[in-house]
Structures are given as C-alpha cells and as structure tokens.
Amino acid sequence: EAxxxxxxxxxxxxxxxxxxxxCDPISGHDNLYWYRRVMGKEIKFLLHFVKxxxxxxxxxxxxxxxxxxxxxxYSTLKVQPAELEDSGVYFCASSLLPGDTEAFFGQGTRLTxx
Amino acid sequence: xxxxQSPQAVILREGEDAVINCSSSKALYSVHWxxxxxxxxxxxxxxxxKGGEQKGHEKISASFNEKKQQSSLYLTASQLSYSGTYFCGxxxxxxxxxxLQFGAGTQVVVTP
Numbered sequence: 678e679a680x681x682x683x684x685x686x687x688x689x690x691x692x693x694x695x696x697x698x699x700c701d702p703i704s705g706h707d708n709l710y711w712y713r714r715v716m717g718k719e720i721k722f723l724l725h726f727v728k729x730x731x732x733x734x735x736x737x738x739x740x741x742x743x744x745x746x747x748x749x750x751y752s753t754l755k756v757q758p759a760e761l762e763d764s765g766v767y768f769c770a771s772s773l774l775p776g777d778t779e780a781f782f783g784q785g786t787r788l789t790x791x
Numbered sequence: 792x793x794x795x796q797s798p799q800a801v802i803l804r805e806g807e808d809a810v811i812n813c814s815s816s817k818a819l820y821s822v823h824w825x826x827x828x829x830x831x832x833x834x835x836x837x838x839x840x841k842g843g844e845q846k847g848h849e850k851i852s853a854s855f856n857e858k859k860q861q862s863s864l865y866l867t868a869s870q871l872s873y874s875g876t877y878f879c880g881x882x883x884x885x886x887x888x889x890x891l892q893f894g895a896g897t898q899v900v901v902t903p
Contacts, residue, residue: 681832708889719793720878720893732888768833775888782825784832 679703681783683769689789695757698786702751702771708732709752710772710780711744715765723767726752727775759790792817794881796894803869803901811864811897813879822855822862823880823891826873833878836864866899874901 684699702709711723723742724734728749737744741760746752756763766787770780794815801809813822821840825833839845839855839862852865866873876898880891 710889710891712891712893717895719895720880721793722890722892725888725890727888733890736890772889776821776882778889779835779838780823780889780891781835782833784830 681769681771681781683767683783683786685786686784687787687789689791690759692761692790693758695755696759696788698754698756698767698788700752700754700769700771700783702769703773703781706771706773706781707749708772708775708780709746710770711752711754712768712770713765714768714785715762720768723754725775732775756788759788761790764788764790792883793892794879794894796877796879796897798897799895800898801900803866803873803899805871805901805903806868809866809869809899811866811877811879811899813862813864813881813894815860815881815883815892817860817881817883819855819857819860819862819881820884820887821882822853823882824851824853824862824864825878825880826875827878827896828875836877869899869901871901871903874899 682701709726714720722736725732726746766785769783772780824836827833876896
C-alpha cells in the first residue's frame with residue numbers, strides 16, 4: 678500500500694512567486710493534515726481536512742496560504758506570493774480516524790524562498 | 792502551547808540507554824512519538840493516552856506522567872537504527888481531531 682506522498686520534494690522559488698505543494702494521502706484516509714517546520718524549530722500545525730471540508734485552519738499563518746482538497750482526495754497548499762519567512766519543510770499527514778490514532782506522514786516538501 | 796523536548800541532542804554508543812522528555816504547560820490528553828530519519832517521513836512510534844493506555848511498537852517504551860504533564864521515551868540498548876530525530880506531539884483536549892502540537896525534536900546519534 679502506498680504511503681503519503683508529497684510533491685515536489687524540493688522547491689526553490691524567488692520571493693513574490695507562487696508555489697503549489699501537493700499531498701496524496703493514503704487511500705481511504707478522510708483526515709488530512711498540513712504541518713510546517715521552519716529552521717529546525719517545532720513542527721507546527723497548519724490545517725486539518727476531513728474529506729473535502731476544512732475542519733480546523735487555525736494554524737494557517739496568513740491569507741497568502743490557500744489549501745484545498747477537491748473531492749476529498751489529494752490536497753494542495755498554495756503560497757502566493759511567497760515570502761522569505763515561508764521557507765521550511767511542509768509535511769502532510771493522513772489518518773483513518775481523527776485523534777487517538779496513528780497519523781502517517783509524507784516525507785515533506787522543502788521550500789526555499791530566495 | 793508547543794511542548795518542550797529535552798535534551799536537544801544526544802550521542803550514544805550502541806548498547807547504551809537514553810531518555811527523551813517531552814513536557815507541556817497544558818493538561819495533556821495524549822502524547823504521540825515519531826522518529827524521522829534524514830530526508831524521510833516521520834514514522835509513528837507510539838501513542839500514550841491519559842489514563843494509561845498505550846498504542847505502539849512493543850520494542851519502544853514510554854511513560855506518561857499525567858500529574859507532571861510529561862512523557863518520556865526510553866531508548867534501551869540502543870542500536871544504530873535508532874539514530875534520527877525524535878518528535879513528541881501532544882493533544883491538549885480529546886476533541887482536537889488529531890491536531891498535534893509538536894516539540895522541536897531531539898536528535899539522536901548512535902555510534903558503533
């Protein structure tokens with residue numbers, strides 16, 4: 678069974694450009710989470726989808742970030758326009774159930790804004 | 792709200808033991824432990840729930856002190872494969888829908 682896959686694995690863009698990150702969760706997992714780790718600090722929660730609906734987007738830093746999950750399958754996270762402080766590793770995770778259950782992480786997308 | 796992990800890094804020789812701590816200023820409902828090797832996805836190790844229930848791998852042990860709001864992960868008789876960065880993720884309330892607050896990670900290096 679395929680795990681959580683993220684594309685691209687690395688992205689280097691200039692400040693002001695747009696970048697779209699993609700996450701394909703494990704098939705059948707209704708719960709999809711986005712996290713971000715900046716400069717070796719904590720991994721911080723961004724948002725949580727249940728199927729195609731945003732359950733919690735309290736961690737989204739500002740309106741330059743837009744997440745979608747069309748049809749409740751894969752999800753995209755768009756940053757527009759990108760700023761230097763957006764650099765970091767963006768992780769996606771999925772789980773069958775929310776809460777007391779194992780979440781499966783992708784390998785992350787390393788975003789560098791120059 | 793993010794939990795605090797300690798130590799930040801530890802270097803071990805094969806066979807040695809180590810303890811990684813995860814502390815929160817908030818009352819915890821559960822603690823999740825993950826290990827990430829460089830360039831790979833974080834891998835689930837264990838969940839510890841308030842009340843004492845544990846779910847995870849048999850060879851990894853951990854404790855959850857509800858009074859101190861602290862969890863400890865025990866690396867016993869360490870192997871080279873234990874190297875990586877260990878993260879604890881915490882749930883503060885049971886209906887947080889799996890939203891985890893992670894620590895900054897503890898880098899573990901096991902040498903021959």
